[in-house]
Every structure is written in structure tokens, then in C-alpha cells.
Amino acid sequence: MYSVKEAFYSLQGEGARAGRASVFCRFSGCNLWSGRERDRASSACRFCDTDFVGSDGQNGGRFDNADSLADHLAGLWPFDACSEAERRGVPYVVFTGGEPLLQLGSALIEAMRERGFEIALETNGTLPVPSGIDWLCVSPKGLTELVVTQGDELKLVYPQSDNRPERFAALDFRHFYLQPMDRQPLGGNGTTIGDTVAYCLAHPQWQLSLQTHKIAGID
Numbered sequence: 001m002y003s004v005k006e007a008f009y010s011l012q013g014e015g016a017r018a019g020r021a022s023v024f025c026r027f028s029g030c031n032l033w034s035g036r037e038r039d040r041a042s043s044a045c046r047f048c049d050t051d052f053v054g055s056d057g058q059n060g061g062r063f064d065n066a067d068s069l070a071d072h073l074a075g076l077w078p079f080d081a082c083s084e085a086e087r088r089g090v091p092y093v094v095f096t097g098g099e100p101l102l103q104l105g106s107a108l109i110e111a112m113r114e115r116g117f118e119i120a121l122e123t124n125g126t127l128p129v130p131s132g133i134d135w136l137c138v139s140p141k142g143l144t145e146l147v148v149t150q151g152d153e154l155k156l157v158y159p160q161s162d163n164r165p166e167r168f169a170a171l172d173f174r175h176f177y178l179q180p181m182d183r184q185p186l187g188g189n190g191t192t193i194g195d196t197v198a199y200c201l202a203h204p205q206w207q208l209s210l211q212t213h214k215i216a217g218i219d
């Protein structure tokens with residue numbers, strides 16, 4: 001049984017693949033926060049910008065098996081609307097959450113591959129990654145133990161006083177991104193962008209990842 005908060009077709013907003021058309025599958029639940037505001041301050045991850053509680057979002061629900069969820073997700077890709085030439089855009093699914101690795105396993109990965117999808121994963125890096133992921137994005141949180149130490153991109157939300165970029169600079173990733181912390185309750189993105197730019201200028205290994213879907217207002 002899979003529990004999915006929401007699923008939608010949008011553009012990847014973050015990191016090296018920003019701008020790519022993607023089906024997002026946002027699984028319910030996370031191992032670092034209950035998702036309840038009253039627990040936020042005492043949780044391992046305290047700045048989450050996402051509602052991942054329940055299965056009541058857009059195209060959300062509970063799915064008995066990998067094939068039924070894969071059919072549901074594949075149905076969000078515009079296969080029918082694409083002309084012959086446009087089919088060069090390879091179908092792409094981004095598994096996120098919540099923490100997707102509480103639910104994502106080889107059966108669903110295989111089912112999406114059978115339907116022609118490349119598979120991307122957004123994870124907090126505290127749980128082991130199954131094989132078959134084409135694009136692995138790891139975003140370490142606070143004082144949690146990082147068990148995933150290699151991948152395609154390491155995308156650190158910045159700043160985190162208990163989780164400095166220096167801790168990750170020697171790990172085996174192709175891209176290193178800093179993403180300004182969106183502090184909606186405290187008054188928007190502005191305060192963290194300047195600090196993030198300054199760090200990237202001083203440490204050129206790191207690149208800026210803006211959450212372009214929020215700027216574009218698309219989801």
C-alpha cells in the first residue's frame with residue numbers, strides 16, 4: 001500500500017535539472033518531522049516548506065500496488081498531447097515527499113521504467129537508496145546522520161547553523177547546490193538569498209539553486 005499526498009505535472013523547479021517537465025509524486029509522511037506545526041520546533045527538520053500529511057491533495061490517494069500507482073502517475077504525462085517530434089522529451093518522474101524512501105522500492109521503480117520513465121529522487125539522505133534511480137538529489141538536514149554519501153546532486157538548504165556546507169564538500173556528488181531557505185512564516189525568501197549568494201561567491205564549488213517554481217508561481 002502506498003500513501004500519496006499529491007501528484008502533479010509541473011517543471012522541476014530546483015537544482016541542475018530545473019526547467020525539465022516532470023511528474024511529481026509526493027509521498028505522505030516523513031521520518032524527520034510529523035508534519036504537525038506543534039512538533040516543528042522539536043523536530044530533526046524544522047524548516048520544511050511542504051504539507052505531506054494525509055493523502056487528500058491533488059491526485060493524491062492510497063494505492064494497493066506498484067502498478068496502480070504507476071498507471072496513475074503515467075496518466076499525468078502528456079503522452080497524447082505530444083507530436084511525434086515532441087516525444088523526444090523523455091518522460092520523467094520525481095519522487096519526493098515527505099520522505100519518499102519510507103515507501104519507494106524496486107517494484108515501483110521497475111513499474112515506472114516499464115512505462116518509459118526516467119526516475120528522479122529527492123531525499124533527505126537518512127535512508128538507503130534502492131537501485132534504478134537515474135537522478136539522485138540528497139538534501140541533508142540538521143544533525144541527522146547522512147547515510148547517502150554519493151549521488152548526482154547534493155542540495156543543501158542554506159543557512160542551517162547546525163549543518164554547514166563544509167561538512168559535505170568532500171563527498172562524491174557531481175553538483176553541489178545551496179538553496180536559500182524559504183522562511184515563509186518569518187517573511188519570505190529575501191533574507192537568505194543574499195547570504196547564499198555570498199557563500200557561493202566565496203566557495204565556487206557551490207552553486208545557487210533558486211526554487212524557480214515559486215518564482216514562476218506554477219506550484
Ligand SMILES: C[S@@+](CC[C@H](N)C(=O)[O-])C[C@H]1O[C@@H](n2cnc3c(N)ncnc32)[C@H](O)[C@@H]1O
Pocket residue numbers: 030047048049050096097098099100122123124125138139155157179180181182183
Ligand atoms: C520537501 S523536501 C522532500 C524530500 C526530502 N524529504 C528532502 O528533504 O530532501 C524537497 C526539497 O525541498 C527542500 N526544502 C524543504 N524546505 C525548504 C525551505 N523552507 N526552503 C528551501 N528548500 C526547502 C528540501 O531540502 C528538499 O531538497
Ligand SMILES: Nc1nc2[nH]cc(C(=O)O)c2c(=O)[nH]1
Pocket residue numbers: 010011012013014050096097122213219
Ligand atoms: N516545481 C517543483 N519542483 C520541485 N523540486 C523539488 C520539489 C520538492 O518539493 O521535492 C519541487 C516542488 O515541490 N515543485
Ligand code: SF4
Pocket residue numbers: 030031032033045046047048049050052097098099124141
Ligand atoms: S526531511 Fe524533507 S519532507 Fe521531511 S520535514 Fe525535512 S524537508 Fe520536509
Ligand SMILES: [Mg+2]
Pocket residue numbers: 050
Ligand atoms: Mg517543494
